[in-house]
Amino acid sequence: xxxxxxxxxxxxxxxxxxxxxxxxxxxxxxxxxxxxxxxxxxxxxxxxxxxxxxxxxxxxxxxxxxxxxxxxxxxxxxxxxxxxxxxxxxxxxxxxxxxxxxxxxxxxxxxxxxxxxxxxxxxxxxxxxxxxxxxxxxxxxxxxxxxxxxxxxxxxxxxxxxxxxxxxxxxxxxxxxxxxxxxxxxxxxxxxxxxxxxxxxxxxxxxxxxxxxxxxxxxxxxxxxxxxxxxxxx
Ligand code: DC
Numbered sequence: 001x002x003x004x005x006x007x008x009x010x011x012x013x014x015x016x017x018x019x020x021x022x023x024x025x026x027x028x029x030x031x032x033x034x035x036x037x038x039x040x041x042x043x044x045x046x047x048x049x050x051x052x053x054x055x056x057x058x059x060x061x062x063x064x065x066x067x068x069x070x071x072x073x074x075x076x077x078x079x080x081x082x083x084x085x086x087x088x089x090x091x092x093x094x095x096x097x098x099x100x101x102x103x104x105x106x107x108x109x110x111x112x113x114x115x116x117x118x119x120x121x122x123x124x125x126x127x128x129x130x131x132x133x134x135x136x137x138x139x140x141x142x143x144x145x146x147x148x149x150x151x152x153x154x155x156x157x158x159x160x161x162x163x164x165x166x167x168x169x170x171x172x173x174x175x176x177x178x179x180x181x182x183x184x185x186x187x188x189x190x191x192x193x194x195x196x197x198x199x200x201x202x203x204x205x206x207x208x209x210x211x212x213x214x215x216x217x218x219x220x221x222x223x224x225x226x227x228x229x230x231x232x233x234x
Contacts, residue, residue: 010230011037011131013146014222015139018153019199020187021160023210023218024135025084027153030219032133033081035226040077040126041084042136042143045119047097048075048088050106060105067114075122103187110137113196120197138197140205148229150205151222157184159211 014031018024025041032039049070050060058065078085078092085094096102109115116138123143127134134143140150155163161181168175191199201207206225210218 010233011129012148012226012229012233013127013130013144014133014149014151014226015144015147015205016133016135016151016153016222017137017140017199017202017205018135019155019157019160019184019191021164021184022153022155023163023215024153026215027210027218027222028133028135029081029084030215031222031226034219034223035131035133035230038079038126038132039081039084040123040132040134041086042119042123042134042139044077044084044086044094044097045075045122046106046110046115047102048086048093049073049115049119050102050109051093051097052088053109054101054105060108063108063112063114066109066112067118070112070115070118077126103183107190110190111194111196116197137191137199140202141200142197145202148233149222149226150202151225152201152205152207153218154207154209155211157181157188160184 014037016024016028029039049066052069052073053060053066056069058069060066074089076087078087083094085092086097087093120138120143123134123139126132127144136143140147140152158181161177161184164180164184165175165177208218208221
């Protein structure tokens with residue numbers, strides 16, 4: 001539901017970071033929908049570069065070739081507010097980027113400083129006029145340190161694993177809790193220890209622990225924070 005104040009002069013940037021499976025994307029998308037803002041899933045861009053490398057037969061560990069490839073790709077988003085719709089050189093890769101083989105090969109891509117430079121520049125350009133909610137790992141710290149609203153979402157690894165298992169079970173996919181937990185912990189380690197663009201809390205980010213919150217409560221919290229800022233900006 002768009003808010004009933006004129007938006008022209010007041011479009012802010014909302015940056016949301018947090019670990020894998022913290023509910024960021026679902027929350028960020030819902031906040032964007034409520035504000036009638038654009039939602040950008042920055043993780044989808046790292047996934048798209050990984051997919052392009054795998055399809056081109058370039059090992060994701062080959063920093064130079066992956067960076068060269070990333071520089072040639074046209075990555076665009078559809079304006080679908082229900083799910084991330086992402087195109088790689090005009091082809092819809094929204095489903096392909098979610099395949100498990102992408103996550104298996106993504107760490108070297110996310111750690112590649114030249115790839116990060118290219119994607120950060122694209123992200124900054126997509127959000128430069130405001131009216132955007134972007135989520136990821138380095139959005140509050142590197143991409144939009146100037147965002148009017150910065151949020152760091154966290155939840156315990158156990159709770160994130162529990163949610164992931166429940167999500168998969170809705171899709172009739174059986175998953176072992178311990179395996180899912182181990183994979184989440186492995187992704188946390190990769191995200192936290194990366195030299196370029198690691199996951200970290202910006203000093204001025206508002207921390208929301210979602211362990212005991214529903215998605216609706218998370219959305220409401222961020223929406224209210226955003227609305228206060230937008231109203232004060234007037
Ligand atoms: O949020 P996600 O699971 O779709 O992210 C996929 C990968 O991309 C994950 O390994 C972390 C990385 N990523 C990143 O390095 N920086 C971002 N801004 C977003 C995601």
